[in-house]
Amino acid sequence: xxxxxxxxxxxxxxxxxxxxxxxxxxxxxxxxxxxxxxxxxxxxxxxxxxxxxxxxxxxxxxxxxxxxxxxxxxxxxxxxxxxxxxxxxxxxxx
Numbered sequence: 007x008x009x010x011x012x013x014x015x016x017x018x019x020x021x022x023x024x025x026x027x028x029x030x031x032x033x034x035x036x037x038x039x040x041x042x043x044x045x046x047x048x049x050x051x052x053x054x055x056x057x058x059x060x061x062x063x064x065x066x067x068x069x070x071x072x073x074x075x076x077x078x079x080x081x082x083x084x085x086x087x088x089x090x091x092x093x094x095x096x097x098x099x100x
Contacts, residue, residue, distance in 0.1 A: 046065065
């Protein structure tokens with residue numbers, strides 16, 4: 007299934023400034039921010055990713071890059087949680 011990005015721009019009279027990919031439990035948002043000029047950013051607040059600057063200039067490339075950033079962030083979080091679980095398990099004596 008191909009992701010369906012939706013234009014969720016909230017500024018009146020403007021479009022294409024914010025794109026959201028909605029999943030059952032979280033959203034990935036590619037957007038601009040006043041402090042970053044014409045750069046695209048990705049945010050996924052559910053996983054603690056907020057205003058990560060993307061390298062891509064084109065919106066379609068930025069969407070693809072954003073998904074890669076989210077996947078990498080999730081993979082690191084999973085690795086960190088696994089390490090923490092192992093550390094905790096080792097500290098608990100039967």
